[in-house]
Amino acid sequence: MFQLISPSLVDEPVDLIEISINQSQMSVPSAISVAAALLYLENAVFRESPVSQSPRGPYCMMGVCFECLVEIDGERNQRACQIEVYPGMQVVIESTTSSSIGAEEEL
Amino acid sequence: MSTDLPEPEVKAHYDVVIIGAGAGGISVANTLAEYGVNVVMFDESSRPGGQIYRNLETNASKLTRLLGRDYAAGKKILTTFRNFIDKGLIEYYPKAKVWYLNSDNEIGVSKSGLSYKIRAKKVVIATGCQERPMPISGWHLPGVMSLGAGQILLKSASILPKSTVLAGAGPLLWLLAYQYRRAGVKVEAIVDTAMPSPWWSTSIHLLKALVAGEYLFKGLYLMLNARFSDVPIHRSVTHLKAVGNQQFESVSFKCNGEHYQIRADTLLLHQGVIPGLHIAEAAGCRIQWHGPQQCWVPVVDKWGKSSQNHISIVGDVSGIEGAKSAALSGKTAGLRLARELRKISGVQLGRLSFLSRLSRRRHQAIRPLLNVVFRVPVTYLNPPDEVVVCRCEEVTAGTIRGITKQGCMGPNQAKAFTRCGMGPCQGRMCSSTVEQIMAHELNRSVADIGRYRARPPIKPITLGELASTFSSPES
Numbered sequence: 001m002f003q004l005i006s007p008s009l010v011d012e013p014v015d016l017i018e019i020s021i022n023q024s025q026m027s028v029p030s031a032i033s034v035a036a037a038l039l040y041l042e043n044a045v046f047r048e049s050p051v052s053q054s055p056r057g058p059y060c061m062m063g064v065c066f067e068c069l070v071e072i073d074g075e076r077n078q079r080a081c082q083i084e085v086y087p088g089m090q091v092v093i094e095s096t097t098s099s100s101i102g103a104e105e106e107l
Numbered sequence: 108m109s110t111d112l113p114e115p116e117v118k119a120h121y122d123v124v125i126i127g128a129g130a131g132g133i134s135v136a137n138t139l140a141e142y143g144v145n146v147v148m149f150d151e152s153s154r155p156g157g158q159i160y161r162n163l164e165t166n167a168s169k170l171t172r173l174l175g176r177d178y179a180a181g182k183k184i185l186t187t188f189r190n191f192i193d194k195g196l197i198e199y200y201p202k203a204k205v206w207y208l209n210s211d212n213e214i215g216v217s218k219s220g221l222s223y224k225i226r227a228k229k230v231v232i233a234t235g236c237q238e239r240p241m242p243i244s245g246w247h248l249p250g251v252m253s254l255g256a257g258q259i260l261l262k263s264a265s266i267l268p269k270s271t272v273l274a275g276a277g278p279l280l281w282l283l284a285y286q287y288r289r290a291g292v293k294v295e296a297i298v299d300t301a302m303p304s305p306w307w308s309t310s311i312h313l314l315k316a317l318v319a320g321e322y323l324f325k326g327l328y329l330m331l332n333a334r335f336s337d338v339p340i341h342r343s344v345t346h347l348k349a350v351g352n353q354q355f356e357s358v359s360f361k362c363n364g365e366h367y368q369i370r371a372d373t374l375l376l377h378q379g380v381i382p383g384l385h386i387a388e389a390a391g392c393r394i395q396w397h398g399p400q401q402c403w404v405p406v407v408d409k410w411g412k413s414s415q416n417h418i419s420i421v422g423d424v425s426g427i428e429g430a431k432s433a434a435l436s437g438k439t440a441g442l443r444l445a446r447e448l449r450k451i452s453g454v455q456l457g458r459l460s461f462l463s464r465l466s467r468r469r470h471q472a473i474r475p476l477l478n479v480v481f482r483v484p485v486t487y488l489n490p491p492d493e494v495v496v497c498r499c500e501e502v503t504a505g506t507i508r509g510i511t512k513q514g515c516m517g518p519n520q521a522k523a524f525t526r527c528g529m530g531p532c533q534g535r536m537c538s539s540t541v542e543q544i545m546a547h548e549l550n551r552s553v554a555d556i557g558r559y560r561a562r563p564p565i566k567p568i569t570l571g572e573l574a575s576t577f578s579s580p581e582s
Contacts, residue, residue, distance in 0.1 A: 001250065001268060001269060001373060002260065002266040002267060002373075003266060003267060003269055004266055005170070005265045005266065005290055006290070009169050009170060010169055011170075012167065029264065032263065032265075032266075036260055036266055040266050044249035044250050045353070045354060046249070049498075049501060051501040052501055054501075055248075055353050055354060056247065056249060057354070058256065059247075059251070059252050059253055059498075059536075060237065060252070061253070061256035061259040062237070062255065062256070062259060063151055064238075064383070064532065064536070065532055065536050066499065066530070066531035066532040066567075077531070081259075082151065
């Protein structure tokens with residue numbers, strides 16, 4: 001869905017760090033929000049709505065819509081757009097339907 | 108156990124507390140620090156700059172150039188702000204969530220999982236704006252985001268959609284189209300929902316706007332830039348829908364009687380911006396309906412004073428005027444507070460604030476034109492029955508319309524009937540729509556209908572945070 005800007009448009013190459021998403025190690029750019037990292041990893045679905053279990057992903061990216069709630073370091077319902085990634089962070093996406101991350105290992 | 112808790116570094120009393128580190132808040136802080144007022148600033152982000160100057164301190168020079176001159180212009184106030192922080196004249200707390208403010212200037216703020224109760228002589232609300240929710244069929248599908256979200260991802264993470272459609276209306280649409288073009292994004296289409304405005308009112312406002320000619324020039328430049336790119340532009344579009352099963356797949360709409368369906372990875376929606384009023388309302392500041400801007404704004408005087416004597420409101424949260432005007436309103440409000448705290452004389456206040464007030468009036472001159480040209484079409488305010496209005500509780504426009512017909516008295520009663528507005532976003536994504544549906548259904552003005560009461564905590568906090576609240580020692 002989202003990709004890094006062309007290297008010719010940045011001054012220095014982007015630093016990558018390792019975080020864990022649903023127990024899988026993933027490499028993401030440093031100093032970006034968890035929501036940005038998940039979108040960079042092609043993950044559009046962050047959770048299911050509590051009412052109809054329909055898939056949801058981030059809408060506003062600025063802390064207003066509360067659609068990007070995920071579990072970060074054991075704390076549930078954190079706004080992924082408001083928290084920055086750091087090496088070793090543990091993220092759990094509670095969606096069971098179409099999360100692309102972690103699904104490959106089960107196959 | 109409690110002895111293990113770190114000592115609160117946040118103090119219990121301050122002269123001035125500023126909420127929000129955008130263009131407005133930073134200008135207040137800089138002005139006050141210059142005159143020796145002890146000020147503290149709380150901001151929810153990890154870096155100063157608000158939405159407009161997001162990541163400007165850290166972004167590489169190439170990306171800053173790509174984003175444009177108006178973005179880079181924020182460097183000046185950010186550098187001053189950083190200098191004052193380094194000298195210890197401004198206490199700045201990023202990642203701090205203000206969840207409570209009352210009319211006695213008691214503030215509840217939560218930071219790193221701990222909550223603090225503090226008091227201030229003066230409070231400045233500079234919480235900026237949010238994008239106006241744009242309820243269309245399928246807008247809750249993953250992959251549909253606000254246009255501002257697309258820009259935030261570029262500014263703060265340097266990531267871009269692989270293929271996208273930009274839909275809606277407003278200056279930001281054309282700015283992002285320009286920035287995306289420079290960044291090499293594959294924009295499949297620009298879907299412009301603005302309707303032609305009557306020529307007579309446009310011409311009158313255009314004449315007034317000539318004093319702020321740089322906005323006209325910039326707008327024209329951005330639109331021509333899109334026009335001469337290879338991106339198809341569809342104008343005066345209706346029947347806009349996001350289509351997809353588990354996530355967004357395509358956008359469908361009607362233009363000149365023809366039906367279109369365009370596939371893309373993401374759909375970015377925009378219908379202008381509105382003030383983020385939760386804190387101001389919770390503190391009891393009076394608000395009023397602003398017809399031309401189609402949103403609620405707080406009642407403030409030319410110094411940014413709200414109806415609550417000790418609370419000032421600056422920047423876009425006091426009415427949408429843009430970043431330059433926000434900085435000027437911040438400076439004016441800061442000078443006024445410096446006067447009230449006896450750091451400058453009345454004569455100095457008049458002299459020092461004169462140019463800011465004059466210059467702000469010039470920047471305001473473009474707004475009536477923008478309000479007319481980008482007036483929100485009624486279908487995005489009062490959407491069809493099947494459209495989800497409250498994303499949190501999944502309440503449709505039809506449900507709100509139904510209870511209104513049955514005699515529901517207003518948005519607050521609608522909460523009790525349908526749970527609309529009672530989810531985690533606390534009505535931020537549905538209040539503007541619910542008010543409009545009821546107003547249209549009852550044939551009354553939105554000002555008559557009113558809106559949700561904002562109640563603390565105005566941001567969700569955990570019970571642990573609440574329990575940890577360090578209260579100020581009673582003297």
